[in-house]
Amino acid sequence: MGNIVSDSGNKSVGIAIDSVTHRFGPGQLTLDNVSLNVEPGEFVAIVGPSGCGKTTLLNLVAGLLPTQEGTITLANEQPRPGHPLVGYMLARDALFGWRTVRRNVELGAEIRGQDEALREIRAVELIRQVGLAGYEDAYPKALSHGMRQRAALARTFCLDVAVLLMDEPFGALDAQTKLQLEDLLLDLWTRERRTVLFVTHDLNEALVLADRVVVMGRNPGTIRLVVQVTLPRPREARMLQSDPHFHDLSATIWRELEGGMGPWLDR
Amino acid sequence: MAGPLTSPAKRRIRDSGTVAVSRPIADTKKPHGDESQAVSAPKNLVLMWVGRLIVTVVVLGVWQLVYVKKVFNPVVTGSPVEVAKFLVDNLVTSTKLWGSVGVTLWTTLIAFVVGSGLGIGCGLLFARSPKLEHFTNPFFTGFNSVPRIALAPLFIVWFGLSQVSSILVGVSLTFFILLSSTMAGVASLERDATTLLDTLGATERQRFFRATLPAAVPTLFSGLRLGLVYALLGVVSGEIIGAPAGLGEKLSYFAGSFETDAVFGVLIVLGVIGAVIQGVMTLAERKLLRWQ
Ligand SMILES: Nc1ncnc2c1ncn2[C@@H]1O[C@H](COP(=O)(O)OP(=O)(O)OP(=O)(O)O)[C@@H](O)[C@H]1O
Ligand SMILES: [Mg+2]
Numbered sequence: 162m163g164n165i166v167s168d169s170g171n172k173s174v175g176i177a178i179d180s181v182t183h184r185f186g187p188g189q190l191t192l193d194n195v196s197l198n199v200e201p202g203e204f205v206a207i208v209g210p211s212g213c214g215k216t217t218l219l220n221l222v223a224g225l226l227p228t229q230e231g232t233i234t235l236a237n238e239q240p241r242p243g244h245p246l247v248g249y250m251l252a253r254d255a256l257f258g259w260r261t262v263r264r265n266v267e268l269g270a271e272i273r274g275q276d277e278a279l280r281e282i283r284a285v286e287l288i289r290q291v292g293l294a295g296y297e298d299a300y301p302k303a304l305s306h307g308m309r310q311r312a313a314l315a316r317t318f319c320l321d322v323a324v325l326l327m328d329e330p331f332g333a334l335d336a337q338t339k340l341q342l343e344d345l346l347l348d349l350w351t352r353e354r355r356t357v358l359f360v361t362h363d364l365n366e367a368l369v370l371a372d373r374v375v376v377m378g379r380n381p382g383t384i385r386l387v388v389q390v391t392l393p394r395p396r397e398a399r400m401l402q403s404d405p406h407f408h409d410l411s412a413t414i415w416r417e418l419e420g421g422m423g424p425w426l427d428r
Numbered sequence: 429m430a431g432p433l434t435s436p437a438k439r440r441i442r443d444s445g446t447v448a449v450s451r452p453i454a455d456t457k458k459p460h461g462d463e464s465q466a467v468s469a470p471k472n473l474v475l476m477w478v479g480r481l482i483v484t485v486v487v488l489g490v491w492q493l494v495y496v497k498k499v500f501n502p503v504v505t506g507s508p509v510e511v512a513k514f515l516v517d518n519l520v521t522s523t524k525l526w527g528s529v530g531v532t533l534w535t536t537l538i539a540f541v542v543g544s545g546l547g548i549g550c551g552l553l554f555a556r557s558p559k560l561e562h563f564t565n566p567f568f569t570g571f572n573s574v575p576r577i578a579l580a581p582l583f584i585v586w587f588g589l590s591q592v593s594s595i596l597v598g599v600s601l602t603f604f605i606l607l608s609s610t611m612a613g614v615a616s617l618e619r620d621a622t623t624l625l626d627t628l629g630a631t632e633r634q635r636f637f638r639a640t641l642p643a644a645v646p647t648l649f650s651g652l653r654l655g656l657v658y659a660l661l662g663v664v665s666g667e668i669i670g671a672p673a674g675l676g677e678k679l680s681y682f683a684g685s686f687e688t689d690a691v692f693g694v695l696i697v698l699g700v701i702g703a704v705i706q707g708v709m710t711l712a713e714r715k716l717l718r719w720q
Contacts, residue, residue, distance in 0.1 A: 223627055243629010255620035259642040259719045272628045272638070300719040320628075 173201030174236045174246055174323040174356055176222060181231035183217055191217050193381035194231070201323075202354040206367035207375045214382030215360040219326050222358060223249050235324065245273060248322040252329040254313035256301040262288060262312050263297040269320040280319065287315040291345055307338035314342065318349050327359045331366065343369055343398040351395060368411060369398045376418065388414055506688035514693040525678070529697060532663060532675040535591050539598025540659035544606040544652060546599070551610025555640075561611075568607070576600040576662065580669040594666030594674065601658040609651025613644030646717055653709040660702060 176199040183192040192214045199205045207215050220226045222233055224240035224247075233240050235247065248269065256265045263284050270280035288297055291311040301309055310331065317325065330346075331339045343366060350357060361367050367374045368390055376386040392407060401407045488508045494500060495507035518525040554561035576597055583593035617640055625635055667676025675694055682690035 225623070225626055241629075242626050245629075247627075249624075249627035251620055251623060253620045255618065255624045257621065257639065257642070259645070268624075268638075269628050272625070272630045272634055302719070 175199055175201045175203070176324065176356060176358060177232075177234040178218070178222070179232045179234075181218070181221060181228065181233060183214070183221065183226070183229050190381040192221075193383050195382065195384055196231075197375060197384065197387075199356055199358055201356055203373065204350060204357045204359065204371045205373045205375060206359045206361060206371035207377060208361055208364050208367045209377030209382070210379055211362070213377045213379035215377060216328055217382070219249075219328050219358065219360055223247060223326050243273075246323045248317050248320040248325050250313060250317040250325065250327040250330045252332050254301075254309040256304075256309055256312055256316075258301050261298045261300060262293060262304070265301065265312055266315045266319050269316055273320070275321070283321070284315070284319050287319050287349075288312075290349065291315045307334055307342070310334060310338075310342060311345070314345065314349070318353070323355055325355050325357045325359075327357065329360055329362065332362060339366070340398040340402070346370065347396060347398070364414065365402075365411060368392070368407065368414075369396060369401050374414070376414070386414070386418065503686055504688060506692055510689040511692045511696070514689045515696065518693065519697075525675075525694075525697065528673060528675045528678045528694075529701070531591070531673045532660075532667065533701070535594050535667075535674060536598060536656075536660045536663045539595045539663050540602055540656050542595070543599040543602025543659060544655045547603040547606025547651075547655070548610045548648070550603075551607045551614065554607075555611055555614040568604070572604045577665045577669075580666050583666070584670045589670050589672050591667075591671060591674070593669075594663045594671050594676070597666035598659040598662030601662040602655040605655045605658055606648075606651050609647050609654075610644065613647030613651070614640055616647055617643040646720060649709075649713050649717065653706065653713070656705050656709060657702065660698075660705065664698065 176197075178195060178197040178199075181192055181195045182190070185191055195214075195218060197205070207218070209215055217226065221228055222235065222240055224242045224244060228240070235244065238244070240247075257268065260268065263281070266284040266288055267280050270283070271277075285297060288294060291314055293308060293311055293315070296304065296308070296312075301312070304312065310333075314330065317327070331342050334342065347370060357371075359367070359370060364374070371390055374388045374390060375384055376388070377383065378385040388410075390410070392401065392404075392410070491505070492508050495502050495505050495510075499505075554564075579600060580593055580597050583596045587593050587596070621639055621643070625639055630638070663674070664676040664679075667674040668680045669676075671677045675698055679691060679694045679698075682688075682694065
């Protein structure tokens with residue numbers, strides 16, 4: 162259904178991050194020589210401890226921060242804010258309180274000047290897909306935390322972009338809602354494959370969602386390990402929680418991290 | 429300054445208990461406490477009003493008694509019966525006071541529109557250009573520190589005994605209220621919203637009309653409500669100090685000729701005007717800010 166009103170499946174766009182170094186001030190090395198290639202249509206998750214520069218890396222790809230050293234290429238272009246092929250989902254929903262759910266979901270598409278009739282059809286369809294049918298005309302104050310995040314997810318997908326940057330979109334949710342939304346994201350992603358760069362604190366979340374998991378360390382922020390996730394698709398977050406293979410994978414990564422480079426998550 | 433003046437209005441909304449708010453579907457799960465309140469609210473409300481009525485009757489009764497028994501000089505105390513008589517004589521059986529009401533209302537409206545227009549305009553300008561705000565800040569702070577009523581004699585020297593002086597006093601009060609509430613309102617847009625708009629590549633225009641302005645409306649509205657109250661305050665003060673017409677002018681005339689009943693009558697009229705103004709603003713606010 163989604164594909165009827167979307168053509169982003171054809172705009173396959175990868176992300177090439179090459180030797181990127183970033184400093185917020187003299188002597189404050191936040192990212193040190195980070196290189197990462199995300200294939201078109203690939204789902205890559207970045208995990209790492211707080212302050213290792215995950216958000217900074219995402220902001221660089223989004224063009225919200227200027228690239229200081231190294232290069233980032235996205236659809237043969239340098240990053241720039243508002244790139245029509247790129248969507249960004251923040252940790253907090255940033256829903257506009259004065260807009261109904263439907264008008265919030267349409268916001269991005271509206272700002273980018275997409276056709277009004279088309280974006281409305283798409284918004285209503287997405288609201289249904291994220292399980293908010295019946296709440297189209299409700300205001301955000303009437304939504305629970307999880308429902309708000311669903312609306313934000315629908316808003317992100319309504320953009321009809323090729324590249325999605327997501328910064329801990331489910332970080333502040335309870336475990337149950339988190340699993341639900343992970344399934345939802347997988348579902349949406351399977352319908353309309355986009356290139357996804359997904360930041361999370363949660364290694365299990367990363368393994369459930371991603372084709373590849375990038376593990377970062379801090380001081381300075383570097384890539385410590387890249388893991389190919391071999392779990393078959395379609396996956397289901399709630400099923401995987403009880404899958405022994407999944408836990409093996411998780412344990413292996415922990416072991417590798419601890420053996421290879423000492424404690425990486427000091428929290 | 430905003431606190432004590434806005435709270436009575438808020439309290440009034442709460443008092444009326446079950447304000448009919450069209451609840452979105454999502455709100456079906458009410459917390460338990462809400463329900464029990466809804467049941468007992470009408471009973472409490474009746475008791476509350478009965479209590480208020482009793483207090484009013486007692487106060488008026490004591491007042492009338494003081495007048496009849498001549499406890500103090502009757503000319504000074506006046507009496508509720510005489511005040512009622514004045515109001516009927518001047519508002520119902522004749523229209524003597526209506527002219528003054530009209531003058532004060534018009535003057536207030538002009539002061540409000542001009543003052544809030546300038547205030548909002550300057551606020552938006554400053555929000556766009558922080559440098560300009562920074563540069564002019566000491567001037568505005570200085571001007572804002574002067575008790576504005578004290579400017580009335582100066583205005584009278586400049587513009588003579590006309591409504592212009594009253595308007596200017598009103599404007600000088602309303603302006604600063606709207607200036608600060610506009611700036612606070614514009615600043616109330618959350619950082620997340622700004623980041624979202626950045627990532628979407630929103631233009632300045634889109635930012636302003638789709639985010640900054642709607643986010644500012646609630647703050648702006650409390651500014652407008654307060655601004656209107658202060659426009660009335662400024663205008664009446666201006667009229668008391670020197671104006672050819674208006675309720676303030678009547679007030680100072682009646683007080684000067686020891687017509688205490690008339691003074692109380694005009695005060696009541698002013699009170700009613702103030703209450704009506706607040707009521708209208710509350711209604712408009714509720715209509716415009718349903719999303720809150
Ligand atoms: N605008 C900024 N100015 C100065 N320093 C910054 C800025 N943004 C981030 N930093 C610093 O850069 C480092 C990385 O921050 P970043 O937000 O990228 O971390 P993160 O991995 O996203 O952390 P978290 O998991 O807590 O979100 C931190 O040490 C932070 O203090
Ligand atoms: Mg972060």
